[in-house]
Amino acid sequence: MASKSTSSVLLETAVVLVEDDHGLAYPARALLDSGSECNFMSESFSQFLRIKRNRAEVAVSGVGQVNTRVRHTVNAVVRSRVGGYKCVLEFLLLPKVTGNLPSISIDTTKWKIPQGVKLADPAFDTSNSVDLILGIQHFFTFFKPGREIHLGDGLPKLSESVFGWVVAGTVTASILSSYHCNVASTVNLEELLARFWSCEEVDTANNYSPEEARCEEQFIRSVRRGSDGRYKVSLPKNEDVIEKMGESRDIALRRFQGLERRLLEDPELRCQYIQFMGDYLRLGHMRKVRVTQEDSVKRCYLPHHPVLKESSTTTKLRVVFDASCKTSSGISLNDSLLAGPVIQEDLRSIILRCRARQIMIVADVEKMFRQIKMDENDIPLQSILWRTNEQVNYPQAAEALINDVYMDDVLTGTNGVNEAVELRVQLDSLMRSGGFRLRKWVSNCKEVLQDVPEEDLGLGRQGQVELDPDPAVRTLGLTWLPKTDVLKLQFSIPEIHPNDKWSKRKVLSIIAGLFDPLGLVGALITVGKLFMQRLWKFEDERGSASKDWQEFHRQLPILNSITIERCVLVPNPIIIQLHVFSDASEKAYGACAYLKSCNSHGATKIILLSSKSKVAPLKTQSIPRLELCGAAVKLSPAVYYWTDSTCVLQ
Structure with a gap:
């Protein structure tokens, strides 16, 4: 000293x-x-x-x-x-x-x-x-x-x-409140040996340090027993230190978000964790609280994480609440609590007594520490962040519902049978949890729908399904044939009697009905748009324009016989390329995107992915300007871009 x-x-x-x-x-x-x-x-x-x-x-x-x-x-x-x-x-x-x-x-x-x-x-x-x-x-x-x-x-x-x-x-x-000498913090061999021998000593003294005595005094003063027989205690707080404890919610939130990402990657761990926290709520060992900005209660948010113990015969997973996590001031909840004395019997004595009895009995107190209630004033110091996030419970279904739903139709999929079955089960469970029921299930893979009740299957007698959220208003304009896994164009072309008179209104109505969001027949629809532009330039709606239109209208039903492969990729592709072509003329300009995919077996597929076109303005434009307009048509980002216009390339 x-x-x-x-x-x-x-x-x-x-x-x-x-x-x-x-x-x-x-x-x-x-x-x-x-x-x-x-x-x-x-x-x-x-x-x-x-x-x-x-x-x-x-x-x-x-x-x-x-x-x-x-x-x-x-x-x-x-x-x-x-x-x-x-x-x-x-x-x-x-x-x-x-x-x-x-x-x-x-x-x-x-x-x-x-x-x-x-x-x-x-x-x-x-x-x-x-x-x-x-x-x-x-x-x-x-x-x-x-x-x-x-x-x-x-x-x-x-x-x-x-x-x-x-x-x-x-x-x-x-x-200073006491006096000491600073020494180097290196733990040498002699000190380690001294610690080893101290573990071998039998402790016979009950001398408490000032901190231990203060902790026991607080315990005796605060412990009480309720009418249900359960004990209630206060935390052994060191008031001088706890006042310096800083903000803890930010770090608890960051660690909770990291925990959610980890649970998303491990479905088995996620299920065990949710079950553990659900038991906490069900047993009343934690409760949901509403915290407002006006809340003046001092809170300490404890991060939590899983600890797996495979040797356990009851609970393989336990959730650990980290009271040693530093707050913004560098002080944790554990730093703010007094350390109490060891009051339990020496383990050596307990084992020796057991060996002196003819019959030995062993048991474990279930959730022992959770049976002791905390004083209401100290409960805010043991706050946590938790939510039953549907994205955590059903990650695949949550992503599908965010990205693959149009009105009341779900159009999604996977690349494997097992993944597709799991996705269907998750979708059904997630929607049922919100009071929604999925029906009219259809897939091009029969194995995916094996467990679906007959009344929930949606395949019609003709073996086709209309991808249309509202039967009265066609919005997608496509029909899917699951058995052959192809898409068909589905346009409503009204029949016109040869003696019927044409008008601009009738022509506009038919052209507007050729709804093709992907541009799969964009070149043909562009012809109709050009005719509309041409018609508006004439004062007389009859003559050659009428004959040209009747010929175009006569061929429109052919569009409904066109089929397109639904899947644009070969199985298990190792090479995927996107090729975008753009061009322009005095009448129109546009771009189209083709997807090329190859797998390790040498199979190759090249298919039209999408196209977009516009008619040139009535005011005469230069070809280079129209070429630039064609290149500027917005499609998906291209890997390879093709054009024959030097002004675009420059």
Whole structure:
């Protein structure tokens, strides 16, 4: 123990934000160390971030020439909580970067820190772990020259940095609540051996530390028993520390979003997790609360994650609520709670007593800790974020309903039979959960619909299904034949008697009815649009124009006999190419896209994917200008673009 004349030094610490590989930022407590040539990160914090590691072989030499081998490095973005500072740093990974700082907590109640000062480490006076060491490489870029505040004699000073105001300097012994000596944080072989032998000792004393005694006193004062026989207790809060606990919802939300992405990738884990959380709700071990902006209750949001234990005979998966997650001030809920004494019997004694009995009985208390109720005032400190996201429960169906629904028709699919069956089951379950029933199921693969009741099948007697959301108004204009898996054009062409008179209105009505959203017969429909333009230029609707139109109208029913392959790709393609052609003339311009696909067996398919055309304006335009208009027609992004116009290419 040091003498009372010894002074202690507060080292420069700051709470910074560190980004993971997905760009999500998490708070970390860092030591700003000008005596370190490298940057260091603790092994536990790197595992928490789940960032990519790089192999390395680095020897680190510390105080007293103590050597440490570093096997891995990581690269991470470090940024400020209070400003726009950001930099990319390389960190060496160590099991522990340094001891707790400060080594003991310091009483700062009499310190006069100016109002409005944003501290880099709001909990600089509380002994806590360190996640990072930021070395000399960027050390001097952290601080702003000449920006210092002196707190007084025997007290440290404040230095402004990009992370906020850093508290550092000498603290006289009279300020400290106890006295100590700082030593190197290297754990040597002798210390490890001492720990090993201490585990072998039989503890006969019941001497409590001041913190343990305070914790037990709080427990005795708060514990009570309800009318149902259940116990209720309060959290053993350290009021001095809990007031410094910062904001926790942002980091809990980021980790929850990361959890949802993980559950989407693992259906089995997702089902187990949802069942576990459902049991929590069903048993009343958690309840839904509504939090508003006006809510003045101090809350701490705990992130949660799954832990799998395959050896368990009851629950393979348990959800762990992370009360050690740092808040924005660098203080976690666990940091704010008092540590109580060990009051249970020594394990050695329990086993020895069991060996002295003829009959042995073993049992496990089901959900033991959840049977103890929490005081209502402390429940907000154990808040979590959770939702029964339909996208998590039914990921394939959710995506299909977002992207593949037109009015009340679902038009979707997959590339495999098993995936298609799973998609159908998910769609049915998801829609039923919302009170909707899917019927008229149709597929070009019979295996997909094997379990569907007969009354829910939609294949008509003629073996075709109209892809039309409203029978009275044709919108898609296509008919699908599942047995042959082809699409047919379905235009309603009114029959006109030879003696009937034509009018602009009748011609416009028929041309407008040739609805072809994909442009599969765009070239033919363009002929009709050109005729309409030509007709509007004439004052007399009869003559040659009438004869030309009657000939065009006579051939229109042929469109209904055209069939097109529905699937535009070969099975299991390894090459997919999109080729877009554009051209123009004095009358019209347009573009068409062809899809080419090949597989490993040499099968190749080239098929028209879509086309789009427009008639040229009545005002005469130059061919180069029309070529540019044709190239500007919006289609899907092209991989290969073809044109014979040099002005377009230039």
